[in-house]
Amino acid sequence: MTSTNPILDLDRVREIFDLAGSYLVWTGGKYRDDPYPLWHDLRQRAPVQPGVVHQLMGVTDDIGFHGLPEPDREHFSAFSWAACDAAYRDPETFASSPEPVDVESGQATITNSLLSMGGAQHRRYRALVQPSFGPARARWWIENWIDQTVHALIDCFEAQGRAELNVEFCAAIPVLTITGSFGVPVDQALDIRETVSRQPDALIEIIKPIVAARREHPQNDLISVLTHSEVSDEEGATHRLSDAEIYSFSLLLLAAGSGTTWKQMGIALTAMLSRPEVLAAVAADRNLLRPAIEETMRWMPTDPMFSRWLAQDAELEGQHLPKGSVLHMCIGAANRDPARWDRPDEYDISRPLKPTFGFGGGPHVCLGQHVARAEMTVGINALLDRLPGLRLDPDAEPPTFGGLYERGATAIPVVFG
Amino acid sequence: MPGAPRPTAIHVDRAQCMGSGMCIMYAANTFAHDDETKAVVIDIDGDSLEALHNAVEACPTGALALVYESEGV
Ligand code: HEM
Ligand code: SF4
Numbered sequence: 001m002t003s004t005n006p007i008l009d010l011d012r013v014r015e016i017f018d019l020a021g022s023y024l025v026w027t028g029g030k031y032r033d034d035p036y037p038l039w040h041d042l043r044q045r046a047p048v049q050p051g052v053v054h055q056l057m058g059v060t061d062d063i064g065f066h067g068l069p070e071p072d073r074e075h076f077s078a079f080s081w082a083a084c085d086a087a088y089r090d091p092e093t094f095a096s097s098p099e100p101v102d103v104e105s106g107q108a109t110i111t112n113s114l115l116s117m118g119g120a121q122h123r124r125y126r127a128l129v130q131p132s133f134g135p136a137r138a139r140w141w142i143e144n145w146i147d148q149t150v151h152a153l154i155d156c157f158e159a160q161g162r163a164e165l166n167v168e169f170c171a172a173i174p175v176l177t178i179t180g181s182f183g184v185p186v187d188q189a190l191d192i193r194e195t196v197s198r199q200p201d202a203l204i205e206i207i208k209p210i211v212a213a214r215r216e217h218p219q220n221d222l223i224s225v226l227t228h229s230e231v232s233d234e235e236g237a238t239h240r241l242s243d244a245e246i247y248s249f250s251l252l253l254l255a256a257g258s259g260t261t262w263k264q265m266g267i268a269l270t271a272m273l274s275r276p277e278v279l280a281a282v283a284a285d286r287n288l289l290r291p292a293i294e295e296t297m298r299w300m301p302t303d304p305m306f307s308r309w310l311a312q313d314a315e316l317e318g319q320h321l322p323k324g325s326v327l328h329m330c331i332g333a334a335n336r337d338p339a340r341w342d343r344p345d346e347y348d349i350s351r352p353l354k355p356t357f358g359f360g361g362g363p364h365v366c367l368g369q370h371v372a373r374a375e376m377t378v379g380i381n382a383l384l385d386r387l388p389g390l391r392l393d394p395d396a397e398p399p400t401f402g403g404l405y406e407r408g409a410t411a412i413p414v415v416f417g
Numbered sequence: 418m419p420g421a422p423r424p425t426a427i428h429v430d431r432a433q434c435m436g437s438g439m440c441i442m443y444a445a446n447t448f449a450h451d452d453e454t455k456a457v458v459i460d461i462d463g464d465s466l467e468a469l470h471n472a473v474e475a476c477p478t479g480a481l482a483l484v485y486e487s488e489g490v
Contacts (some may be wrong), residue, residue, distance in 0.1 A: 105419050126435060127435070131436070134441075136441075353443070355443070370438055
């Protein structure tokens, strides 16, 4: 199929967002099995145990994610809700980085950022960006970027009676939302997505003139908010973000906010489309979309593992963890801990709402979670509004899930009308 | 939890609050952010007891506590 999408080159999007393609092999993109039975077994064996999650699962490929490979450290993995919860609630012991973060003179990478900071540094930096990402700010994101992106994408396939929602819809929304909020034109958006993990400097070259321009003349976009926001510390001194801090943050936003929201929205759609009675219920009563999305975050978080570095010796659920070791919190397993949820493997949107670790927890809890929820809600609502009779294509392979440390749907072929 | 007592106050530790908005996510009629992006209680009876417990549990910095008047008085 050749690309007819006026706002995005869909063939390029397909290549960049192919779960098993070269871009995602490192995080276990080739993995096609169901990890949950193995995680149940591992949790039952011990809530915390020596080893790395994928190796404990018997996966011998050289794959990794946050906190890996770190060959010179001891590794432990946590599989229960209680163990992950205890680690999240004690960031002094379970630190987000083994060494201090230096955004100013250090290298521009995804981890040399907010994600790895601790204590007062994390607090100060996060306070500067948090106001733009609160629940009350969701409307700002929707009106400026999400709404128009969602509808422009549906315009592209509405008349065709069919679509592949994973790439033509889910993948494109988050990239265009974030780059839009940077003030970057659409034709540069894919260049950015493509280079973000391999050549972070290329992103900085694109962002640099925008930051300089917004310092002079603020506009109604995120970079302007970042150049102008101020926060006072305990001593009363005010802080603003430096250029280097804004570059580091922009890099993190793209890395943390585009692949995740894409795959999580695909998982949500697949879960509903594969259960026509659930989809029909949600279509008829849109109040059910929220529990459907929250249940998706529990049932299959796209990133099922994040890591912490031990700043001192600790005991966790009977396992001794020496200072300097790495703890991999398998939040995918914690989210299906039978000690916390009945019938944990069932996707059930009528469960009473309860916090999950789908967006993490503790002080590093996802900054973009309210934006991500807005993207998924606006996106799925628009599909239901504009594509009556939306259903899986009966003549195509039904969607399956893949990926190990970044999970998502393989493809979501649908028909409508 | 029908019949369970409702809190008489909700304590927000402003020094701990990092403005995550999780409490608002779970109990939107009870909590809001002030202009420093710190949580404030707008209506102590705004949400169900379950919603309040979710908010307290979800708070990433443990900044929220439900206060019951009979406790320790
Ligand atoms: C459904 C989609 C998303 C999922 C599943 C997700 C998941 C997560 C998780 C689990 C963490 C915690 C990492 C840790 O504990 O070390 C996190 C952190 C973060 N996320 Fe998200 N995220 C999503 C969307 C977004 C979006 C849309 C943005 C930005 C627009 C974003 C920005 C961030 C940032 C900046 C952090 C680091 C926060 C900090 O360290 O203080 N995320 N995310
Ligand atoms: S959940 Fe906690 S940290 Fe987040 S806004 Fe509410 S009180 Fe503050």
